[in-house]
Amino acid sequence: MTTEVEWRRRWKPDLEAFPWQPIRVDGSTYLLKYMFTTDSYKVLLTDLANFWHEELADQALQKRIKKLNPGIEAPVTRILDQIKGVLDKTQDDPNTSIKLSFKREADSEERKVMLVLHSELAGMPFIWNFQCRPADKSMGSEHLILPLMAMVGELTRRQQELFKIIQGKDKQIEDYKSQGAKCTRKHIETPAFVETAFEMNMMTSKAFEQQIKGIELKTFDVKTQDLYRQIMSKRAWVNRSPTKATSEDESLLDDMSSADDSRRTSTGQSWGNSRLPPSLQQSKSPTKSPAKSPNKTPSPSKSSNNSTPETSPVKDTELLRRQALERKLELEESKKMEKAKKKKKIAF
Structure with missing residues (x-):
């Protein structure tokens, strides 16, 4: 089975894995998310009631570049970096100059959104x-509603874990006090943590009211954006395609098999060079009969008269058998040493 770490190394995130960020346009707050590659981009915009989307690549992207900026000659990657850089600035300054206009198609009730960016390039x-x-309506669910539900659940789980840690610390402090320990600075001394009192204080604090007033801008700050990434990457791992996962496992097994073959080849050469452990040195002696030892096999030279020792398949089998025997002996020796250590401890 492919581990999550190995899967993450191969995973190519889509727009779903990129977090939302707030932007201010004409006094109103919108949420925007985007994904850029070397030759394309995807953007998703919402006012929390409607969602708008655009995906542009290849010739359509180059055509718009020439239409909007005919006097600028630059590689597509440089143009995309410029656009992404302007959008990234809204992360630090939500009031960055961005113009937004709505346009209704003549033959449709659908409203298109024109998001205009102004900047300088060279x-x-x-x-x-x-x-x-x-x-599509499903995009609102996949990109916002379900991730937010997952984030609420995860934050609640983490809060409960923190409560357990704080309560454990209180018990530890109480133990110190029972042994005569005292706090050297009174102002850092804290009362015992009570969950219900904490929740009541949070509900009546001024910060709670301020949080509700700025919910659009504060919901996706830097920390919650990072949590969004964690949630979506974990969700992609959990919901990964079984077929794709199987093919990745097979690919990984092929890589491991190739590595094992390489190790066997190099190990086989070392056996051929007679670098054997002391426990197996006697098996090289040609004067002893195989019948006297149940652990020995016939000599390769007797099994195949027409093949050389270096190329004999029987010898290859013998080498593998010796490898296995060596590992078995090492394992038995380590077990004996462990037993001996335990006996010494008991005797002491």
């Missing part, structure tokens, strides 16, 4: 617009 004005269409 000292020249650079403009870009995202032409987002209404997204």
Whole structure:
């Protein structure tokens, strides 16, 4: 089975794994998420009631670059880096100059969203617009509702774990006090933790009210964005395709098998060079008959008269058998040593 660490090394995250970030446009707050590659991008925008999406790549991307910025000649990767850089700035300053306009199609009730960015590239004005269409309803669930539910559940679990740790610390402090220990500085001394009192204080604090007032901007700060990434990557691992997981396991097994073959080849050469452990040195002696020892097999030269010792398949089998025997002897020796140590401890 492929481990999660190995899977993460091969996993290529999609737009779902990228967190939301708040942006302020014309006094209103929106949530935006995006994913850029070397030659494409995906964006998803929401006002918490509607979702708009755009995906652009290849010729359509190059065509828009030439249309919006005809005087700028730069590789597509450089243009995409510029666009992403402007969007990243909204992380530190939600009031970054971004213009948003809605446009309704003449033959449809759907509203398109035009998200316009203004910046400079190499000292020249650079403009870009995202032409987002209404997204499928399932995207709202997959990208926002389900992740938020998972985040609430995970934060609750972590809170309970922290409560257990704090209560454990209180017991430890109480034990110290019972032995005469005292706090040298009164101002750092804390009362025993009571969960119900803590929850009541949180509900009546001013910070709780401020959090509710700025819920759009504070819900996805840096820490919660990191939690969002953790949730979505873990969700991708849990919900990974069984077929794909099986193929990855087979690929990993092939790699391990190749490595084992390499080790066997090198080990076989060492056996051929007569580098044997002392416990097996006697098996090389040609004067002793195989019948006298049940652990010995016929000599390769007797089993195959027409093949050389270096190329004989019988010798290869003998080498593998000796390897296995050596490992078995080492294991038995280690067990004997463990038993001897235990006896000494008991005797003491």
